[in-house]
Amino acid sequence: xxxxxxxxxxxxxxxxxxxxxxCEQHLGHNAMYWYKQSAKKPLExxxxxxxxxxxxxxxxxxRFSPECPNSSHLFLHLHTLQPEDSALYLCASxxxxxxxxxxxxxxxxxxxxxxx
Amino acid sequence: AQSVTQLGSxxxxxxxxxxxxxxxxSSSVPPYLFWYVQYPNQGLxxxxxxxxxxxxxxxxxxxxxxxxxxxxSFHLTKPSAHMSDAAEYFCAVMDxxxxxxxxxxxxxxxxx
Numbered sequence: 001x002x003x004x005x006x007x008x009x010x011x012x013x014x015x016x017x018x019x020x021x022x023c024e025q026h027l028g029h030n031a032m033y034w035y036k037q038s039a040k041k042p043l044e045x046x047x048x049x050x051x052x053x054x055x056x057x058x059x060x061x062x063r064f065s066p067e068c069p070n071s072s073h074l075f076l077h078l079h080t081l082q083p084e085d086s087a088l089y090l091c092a093s094x095x096x097x098x099x100x101x102x103x104x105x106x107x108x109x110x111x112x113x114x115x116x
Numbered sequence: 117a118q119s120v121t122q123l124g125s126x127x128x129x130x131x132x133x134x135x136x137x138x139x140x141x142s143s144s145v146p147p148y149l150f151w152y153v154q155y156p157n158q159g160l161x162x163x164x165x166x167x168x169x170x171x172x173x174x175x176x177x178x179x180x181x182x183x184x185x186x187x188x189s190f191h192l193t194k195p196s197a198h199m200s201d202a203a204e205y206f207c208a209v210m211d212x213x214x215x216x217x218x219x220x221x222x223x224x225x226x227x228x
Contacts (some may be wrong), residue, residue, distance in 0.1 A: 004159070006159075031214055033215060043206065043221075048213060048214070048215050050213075056213055056215060092160075094214060103148055103210055104150060104162050105216055107159035107160040108159050109157075110158075112157075
């Protein structure tokens with residue numbers, strides 16, 4: 001596997017279900033991100049992890065719960081979601097070290113989530 | 117806070133014509149700027165970036181962008197559009213915490 005992978009690619013869940021999205025990066029990066037992409041809305045940053053520590057939470061509802069067990073893996077745990085949470089969820093990673101001159105983020109293919 | 121504005125949510129060009137996608141930024145510090153492309157049902161792919169140095173930046177697939185501080189712009193261009201360039205294009209600026217603030221995107225349509 002190379003780059004950033006996400007599983008599953010598609011997910012349909014009811015409002016009472018609990019599910020998890022998984023992201024894995026094979027780039028040796030130290031920062032990982034969750035974005036939400038809805039139709040007709042700009043990409044919304046949800047969470048940022050830097051060296052496994054959460055550094056940003058953009059007022060995301062508590063029904064979304066991130067987990068970063070190590071610098072290569074990132075999860076988004078979902079429970080009691082609403083239909084308006086249906087969207088494409090994108091994971092990204094980057095080299096966020098001060099010494100780095102890269103800064104760009106590498107994205108996974110996303111998980112298309114439908115809440116019924 | 118750093119932000120970007122993309123003018124035009126939809127742009128249509130003929131195959132072989134010049135592509136121009138506009139992006140203006142707002143930043144209190146020297147900005148790091150990016151253009152990404154997204155094809156249907158895929159994630160975002162980096163086209164090019166500006167951090168420091170040369171203000172004309174060349175990217176993949178024949179695209180380039182010029183950082184103009186005086187105009188606070190970072191417009192994306194390609195001399196000759198191909199059908200395969202049809203996609204969604206996003207301009208982004210990096211904030212102080214390394215996260216990216218994206219514009220709303222511009223959908224590029226290429227007609228035969």
